[in-house]
Amino acid sequence: MIRPTCDADQRSSRYGCFILRWLKSLKTPESIAQHTTIFEQDLGQLVEALKEFTLIDIYGEIHYEKVESYRLMAETRFPKSRVEVDTSRFCLWI
Incomplete structure (x- = not known):
């Protein structure tokens, strides 16, 4: 089977769908718990x-x-430390 031709706009929209799906997967409770453990x-x-x-x-x-x-x-x-966390900063005073 011959792959259908697609222009740059079609490729970028498919790529965008994959990125959106990947970003959504990073927001699941399991993913958040995993990221927290690694951090x-x-x-x-x-x-x-x-x-x-x-x-x-x-x-x-x-x-x-x-x-x-x-x-x-x-x-x-x-x-026994002071912690400040927001969307742009993680600060820890020991």
């Missing part, structure tokens, strides 16, 4: 490597559905 592991390794630091200030984009999960994880993992 907790990475954060724990960073804290161990930098034993004498007092502040981690990370700027970037955090999806609004992950903000609460990340905040709860940090408060649980570092109970």
Whole structure:
């Protein structure tokens, strides 16, 4: 079978559909829990490597559905610390 021809507009719209489906999959409760666990592991390794630091200030984009999960994880993992999490910043004072 010969692949039908498609112009650049058709390719980009199909690509856009795949991207939208992938982005939607990142917002499921399972995905959010998985991302939070991975972030907790990475954060724990960073804290161990930098034993004498007092502040981690990370700027970037955090999806609004992950903000609460990340905040709860940090408060649980570092109970005597101050935590601020929003859609553009993760800040932890140890």
